[in-house]
Amino acid sequence: MKNIEIALIFYKIADILEMLGIEWKPIAYRRAARVIETMSKDIETIYNKDGLKGLMQISSIGKALAKKIEEYILTDKIKEYELLKKQIPKGFEDLLYVQGIGPKKVYKLFRKLKIDNIQKLENAAKKGLIRKLDGFGDKSEQEILKSIEIFKRGQERMLLGKALPIAREIESSLEKLKEVKKVVIAGSVRRMKETIKDIDILVISSNPKKVVNTFTTMPNVERVLAKGETKSSIVLKQGINSDLRVLEEKSFGAGLNYFTGSKDHNVELRRIAITKGLKLSEYGLFNAKNGRYVCGRTEQDVYKKLGLSYVAPELRENFGEIPAAKKSKLPKLIDYDSLKGDLHMHTKWSDGANTTEEMIKACINLDYKYIAITDHSKSEYIANGLDEKRLLKHCQEIDKLQKKYPQIRVLKGAEVDILSDGKLDYSDKILKKLDLVIASIHSRFKSQKEEMTKRIIKALENKYVNIFSHPTGRLINEREPYEVDIEKLFETARENNVFLEINSFPSRLDLKDINIKLALEHEVKFAINSDSHSTEHLKYIELGIAQARRGWLESKDILNTLSKQKVEKILQSKR
DNA sequence: GCCGTTTTCGGCCCGACTGTTTTCAGTCG
Numbered sequence: 001m002k003n004i005e006i007a008l009i010f011y012k013i014a015d016i017l018e019m020l021g022i023e024w025k026p027i028a029y030r031r032a033a034r035v036i037e038t039m040s041k042d043i044e045t046i047y048n049k050d051g052l053k054g055l056m057q058i059s060s061i062g063k064a065l066a067k068k069i070e071e072y073i074l075t076d077k078i079k080e081y082e083l084l085k086k087q088i089p090k091g092f093e094d095l096l097y098v099q100g101i102g103p104k105k106v107y108k109l110f111r112k113l114k115i116d117n118i119q120k121l122e123n124a125a126k127k128g129l130i131r132k133l134d135g136f137g138d139k140s141e142q143e144i145l146k147s148i149e150i151f152k153r154g155q156e157r158m159l160l161g162k163a164l165p166i167a168r169e170i171e172s173s174l175e176k177l178k179e180v181k182k183v184v185i186a187g188s189v190r191r192m193k194e195t196i197k198d199i200d201i202l203v204i205s206s207n208p209k210k211v212v213n214t215f216t217t218m219p220n221v222e223r224v225l226a227k228g229e230t231k232s233s234i235v236l237k238q239g240i241n242s243d244l245r246v247l248e249e250k251s252f253g254a255g256l257n258y259f260t261g262s263k264d265h266n267v268e269l270r271r272i273a274i275t276k277g278l279k280l281s282e283y284g285l286f287n288a289k290n291g292r293y294v295c296g297r298t299e300q301d302v303y304k305k306l307g308l309s310y311v312a313p314e315l316r317e318n319f320g321e322i323p324a325a326k327k328s329k330l331p332k333l334i335d336y337d338s339l340k341g342d343l344h345m346h347t348k349w350s351d352g353a354n355t356t357e358e359m360i361k362a363c364i365n366l367d368y369k370y371i372a373i374t375d376h377s378k379s380e381y382i383a384n385g386l387d388e389k390r391l392l393k394h395c396q397e398i399d400k401l402q403k404k405y406p407q408i409r410v411l412k413g414a415e416v417d418i419l420s421d422g423k424l425d426y427s428d429k430i431l432k433k434l435d436l437v438i439a440s441i442h443s444r445f446k447s448q449k450e451e452m453t454k455r456i457i458k459a460l461e462n463k464y465v466n467i468f469s470h471p472t473g474r475l476i477n478e479r480e481p482y483e484v485d486i487e488k489l490f491e492t493a494r495e496n497n498v499f500l501e502i503n504s505f506p507s508r509l510d511l512k513d514i515n516i517k518l519a520l521e522h523e524v525k526f527a528i529n530s531d532s533h534s535t536e537h538l539k540y541i542e543l544g545i546a547q548a549r550r551g552w553l554e555s556k557d558i559l560n561t562l563s564k565q566k567v568e569k570i571l572q573s574k575r
Numbered sequence: 576g577c578c579g580t581t582t583t584c585g586g587c588c589c590g591a592c593t594g595t596t597t598t599c600a601g602t603c604g
Contacts, residue, residue, distance in 0.1 A: 025577095028587090062576060064576060135594085140594065226591085226603090228591065231592070233604095266604095281590065283589095
């Protein structure tokens with residue numbers, strides 16, 4: 001799949017053009033890059049089927065960009081990009097990622113001081129050369145040095161599972177102020193994106209000054225980047241930025257919409273507003289001619305006035321949700337409280353931190369109607385995987401506990417390794433004795449695509465396999481997904497009635513949103529699991545549900561929204 | 576470079592904050 005590669009090149013072309021002072025083209029390249037990056041279909045497949053015409057059907061792609069995509073598919077190169085790169089020294093585009101420096105300043109620094117990488121920028125700032133340039137001064141020179149430090153510390157985005165509790169903490173500390181009417185977490189955290197660049201907080205208050213002051217003096221503030229009347233930006237000690245915006249009540253809906261993003265979603269909304277003779281900003285929806293306020297108190301009002309059905313935050317990625325909202329064709333997303341059980345968790349028997357009984361009790365507290373205990377199989381030496389003898393013993397323990405806790409159905413399961421030849425780590429005879437079988441890849445991630453695809457297909461064709469866990473094997477910020485023909489994988493899952501897992505563990509979130517959407521188009525069914533290794537992890541299920549929502553899933557697409565009876569019936573049909 | 580129930584040419588989202596400015600350009604979200 002070349003989508004990501006092409007998108008990346010388009011982004012880079014946009015950066016370079018922008019630094020060369022060329023207007024508008026960068027916007028077109030970025031818009032196209034964004035579309036290509038987030039579409040679930042393989043762009044090469046589209047080209048092979050319908051050629052240039054097919055490519056031009058994609059929004060934001062015209063003749064010129066279609067030709068460039070064709071060129072990349074056929075030759076693995078885009079000539080114009082190669083030429084542009086020659087004009088730009090290595091490390092040049094890093095400069096754009098320094099906070100406070102944009103394309104105009106980069107261009108000036110290059111022209112006047114021959115600065116073309118971060119090191120040279122730092123040296124020049126330390127020598128006091130930058131303050132002498134027109135448009136720069138003492139302050140900007142110091143800011144540049146501070147920003148370089150932050151840049152060096154790393155640009156990694158924070159896991160949603162880590163950012164969410166921090167955001168909720170800020171939320172509750174601002175809520176304590178009596179001047180505050182409402183606090184909402186907005187931005188990518190509200191959209192439940194898998195990683196977060198900064199935490200956006202929206203506050204409704206008639207005393208913005210007080211709110212801004214409190215915000216900038218919280219104990220976990222490391223540095224204040226900006227502090228104005230109604231807006232502020234800080235760096236937190238946890239290593240993430242946070243932005244605050246204070247608005248009046250009548251702007252709440254428009255403000256929340258604006259501050260939730262995504263940027264691309266907002267830009268689309270504003271374009272629609274213009275076609276209707278309106279103007280949309282964070283203050284509300286206004287008549288473009290006379291500037292009169294139309295609405296803005298709630299998000300629902302804004303969408304309605306724009307002729308759209310309400311779009312849930314998780315869908316606001318300009319992912320196709322706007323055309324769907326126009327036609328009232330948005331999915332009825334799965335709710336955060338619709339899961340009746342969790343079908344993937346570990347205990348002390350393998351690498352979990354809690355006993356089977358502790359896990360069961362914790363799940364009863366969550367009001368689950370059923371769960372599956374799924375410890376590792378014998379190949380997982382490091383994880384203390386169970387051999388056949390221990391597995392059967394563990395099953396006896398579960399039977400006993402089942403009698404003690406009749407209010408919850410405890411399924412006897414296992415997370416079974418898929419060996420390198422595609423066979424499973426337990427024999428069919430053993431698998432048959434279990435209520436539920438999860439198959440997983442935990443080894444040889446670097447195999448060739450064909451080999452990996454064959455290996456997985458063989459495993460999914462085993463008639464006892466119910467769920468394929470963390471289907472792409474990626475670990476966010478740590479490990480790329482393994483190479484696999486993902487559409488073939490989806491086809492095999494559907495044909496063999498294997499549920500694909502949406503693994504809720506913060507660093508996994510696997511399948512991820514766009515793959516979920518693609519799998520849905522292949523009519524695959526899913527299971528949302530926590531993969532808990534302690535009772536503390538059970539709550540991560542929220543993150544998995546969020547990704548399911550981002551992948552446009554409804555309750556009916558998901559195994560563990562079903563009643564205990566229905567789930568048992570489905571599982572037994574494979575025994 | 577894209578796109579069109581305003582347009583095939585001339586637009587392209589909107590506003591706050593900062594620093595270096597005497598009224599605004601650049602950056603950011």
